[in-house]
Amino acid sequence: SYELTQPPSVSVSPGQTARITCSGDALPKQYVYWYQQKPGQAPVLIVYKDIERPSGIPERFSGSTSGTTVTLTVSGVQAEDEADYYCQTAVTGDTYVVFGGGTKLTVL
Amino acid sequence: EVQLLESGGGLVQPGGSLRLSCAASGFTFNNNAMSWVRQAPGKGLEWVSAISGSGGVTYFSDSVKGRFTISRDNSRNTVYLQMKSLRADDTAVYYCAKVVSVDYFDHWGQGTLVTVSS
Numbered sequence: 001s002y003e004l005t006q007p008p009s010v011s012v013s014p015g016q017t018a019r020i021t022c023s024g025d026a027l028p029k030q031y032v033y034w035y036q037q038k039p040g041q042a043p044v045l046i047v048y049k050d051i052e053r054p055s056g057i058p059e060r061f062s063g064s065t066s067g068t069t070v071t072l073t074v075s076g077v078q079a080e081d082e083a084d085y086y087c088q089t090a091v092t093g094d095t096y097v098v099f100g101g102g103t104k105l106t107v108l
Numbered sequence: 109e110v111q112l113l114e115s116g117g118g119l120v121q122p123g124g125s126l127r128l129s130c131a132a133s134g135f136t137f138n139n140n141a142m143s144w145v146r147q148a149p150g151k152g153l154e155w156v157s158a159i160s161g162s163g164g165v166t167y168f169s170d171s172v173k174g175r176f177t178i179s180r181d182n183s184r185n186t187v188y189l190q191m192k193s194l195r196a197d198d199t200a201v202y203y204c205a206k207v208v209s210v211d212y213f214d215h216w217g218q219g220t221l222v223t224v225s226s
Contacts, residue, residue, distance in 0.1 A: 001170070031211060031212075033211070033212040033213075035153070035213075037153075041218075042203055042216040042217060042218050042219055043145075043153065043203070043213075043216055044216070045212065045213065045214050045215075048208075048212055048214075054214065084152075086152065086153050088153075088212060088213075090210065090211040090212065096155065096158060096167040096169075097143070097145075097155035097158070098155070099145075099152060099153040099154065099155060100152075101152050102152040102153070
């Protein structure tokens with residue numbers, strides 16, 4: 001089955017830049033989507049189609065892609081950005097949707 | 109404003125059944141595929157199932173195939189997840205999500221907790 005690999009955790013100090021990676025063999029051919037999930041809340045879409053940002057999402061959240069790795073960058077991290085972040089892609093065949101394992105962003 | 113409201117969760121014994129509902133509003137329901145995503149306690153997101161806007165095409169993860177069915181009533185703007193032969197590892201918060209372009213989820217409900225335990 002297809003897998004997306006994320007680091008379990010990333011820690012940064014307020015105001016610094018956090019980078020969360022997501023790796024998968026098919027990513028050069030598939031869009032990646034990013035979700036933010038705070039404790040006790042539903043996920044929220046923060047990046048779609050690798051680099052696009054939905055309305056209402058702060059500009060400090062951005063996506064980029066290079067080969068088999070996509071990166072979510074949070075510039076000028078704020079305390080409120082502490083959350084779990086999940087990447088996701090859609091694949092052909094029976095699997096349909098795959099999520100990465102999630103990355104916990106800790107703001108020190 | 110898009111709203112998704114799940115219901116039907118609760119405590120069920122292993123081997124039992126449960127039906128979840130998701131009432132949608134704020135968008136043209138039959139124009140969008142819908143999906144269920146679950147999250148076991150302390151774990152990550154796991155996609156479960158999806159259904160096309162017309163209801164004619166359905167998808168399931170390997171972990172629930174043959175045990176869960178998904179359906180929708182476009183006259184009621186509601187999508188359902190019928191779960192049978194439930195196991196302890198089906199314990200999770202089940203989220204309903206609105207699908208965009210068959211690929212991703214732009215709105216999520218608040219989730220309903222399903223606990224499978226004797």
